[in-house]
Amino acid sequence: MGLRLALGIDIGGTNTQFGLVEPGGSVWKRGKISTGEDPFDSFFQRLQAALDPIFEAYGPQIEGIGVGAPNAQPYRGEVLRTANLHWGEAIPVRDRFQQRFRKPVFLQNDANAAAWGEHLFGQGRAFKDFILLTLGTGLGSGIIQEGRLLLGQGGLAGELGHWIVEPEGRSCGCGRKGCLERYVSATGMVETARLWMETRSPSRWLSDRGPALTALDITKGAERGDALCLEIFDYTARILGRAMANMVACLAPEAIILFGGLAEAGAWLFSPLESYFKQDLLYLYEGKVQILSSQLPSGEAAILGAASLVWHSPLQPKEGDRG
């Protein structure tokens, strides 16, 4: 049997990554462009330019295209308005790809695609019930239940980053206040740092980072023993630990797998997180839920998951447009 390939595309708030995937899970020809703040048409032109060489070389072997994007409606094939993209109300992404590349196109929410990739090729292989949290610009989530992707009405399940956790808290791009991702994400941690630096006495080292401060800086600070940076991790873990205990009381997963930049901060996050999670967990679940860090290379879960939509039906709607 000849070479079989699917193109996986992960459209994130900052970058759009892509790669050719074989059914066994190896990823070829990875590339990325910045997602940018331009309208969809201009973004799509830039993406085409990056993909054209791949289609020229492997066109006949590419069996389909899987696309993960924030606020994607898998049944309708549209991407709805999102806080992190500047495309407008409802963009018919599936049709646009299909018209341009003449291949079957499968669209899915980005974190759902990542959860699906994690389930097929990552730590999620060991579980029938798990939650994937992607900690990046925002907090995305995908839920696997009984080995299937939990989709909900219109494929819109799993927006855990928009759980209201602080009712009168920080303003969110969604128009409400106190969403989980305003605290627990790279952006959220930087916001915590900025707010605290106004009212407390940060170290010289931290002050020197200036307006370009990143979440990675906060990790570096923690490594240096910087007190405020350590406290930022503790605060972030406290909010995430409680939210995770609530996720468990809803879904009773076997594991929660963390993915993305923040997950790579390792023990600085995981150590306080495990302690707060344990403290807040309902006794029914004691000792039954693992907290893991994804071992898939950065960005690869979403590309794998998106590409796998082409071959693996569980992610696909089994009926018409339910949204």
Add this chain to the structure above:
Amino acid sequence: MGLRLALGIDIGGTNTQFGLVEPGGSVWKRGKISTGEDPFDSFFQRLQAALDPIFEAYGPQIEGIGVGAPNAQPYRGEVLRTANLHWGEAIPVRDRFQQRFRKPVFLQNDANAAAWGEHLFGQGRAFKDFILLTLGTGLGSGIIQEGRLLLGQGGLAGELGHWIVEPEGRSCGCGRKGCLERYVSATGMVETARLWMETRSPSRWLSDRGPALTALDITKGAERGDALCLEIFDYTARILGRAMANMVACLAPEAIILFGGLAEAGAWLFSPLESYFKQDLLYLYEGKVQILSSQLPSGEAAILGAASLVWHSPLQPKEGDRG
């Protein structure tokens, strides 16, 4: 074909209700005993005494027994320690029923059984994805996803009454603080009333209820225009509305169906609830989620759902003990 019957038993925090169910959903020979605070053996003796006449009359036609109980582990057939029963750590309820009555016995979490009954015979027939909230002594929940009961690890999914919603809030029987059911349940509303009556000026009418104050009194007060009672409904609705918005951001259901005593308070609860829910709902779900009141007679959903376990496999574990 002859008469086919299943016995459905709903073990609640206060009462245990039972009835014979036909496959079409009609319920016969309903009865109840108080659940009481006695140990399991003594409770089971009292229940046997109530059930024996039913078995004498219909024994051969009864094809099985379905039991709904708090903290039931459907795979193991055990009821774990719960805040509202005084039975101990892990009671092998399935085996005890099976030994005594010599029929197949199916055990399920009480609110899961109610959700399943609602799905087969109630408003839930119209939906593939919905959440049932039972508002009684506590707050129970059952989740239907793609027409199946969402079970999670060990069948322990759907403990939404133990979402921590007020981190430093009221003490809960589970050993933690600020659980949703400490605020949103008959017990929770009475607790709100008591706390507020200490620090505010309740009406003469409300004060006259004394220590025997019930949630029904609060409804009666609201009907009389009692300001504090109206405010208690508003406060309860505010907490529930936000929690429901978070449930939607997890599960994207088509509907949330309320069931039990509090749901029967009607507009006093539903009117502020719809307003807070709308206010807290993520824009993605705007106008897409119905809030409904169960139309099944009080207690009947759980009996129907429990009995239906005998005939309808979707609720059954498809494999060995996963818990």
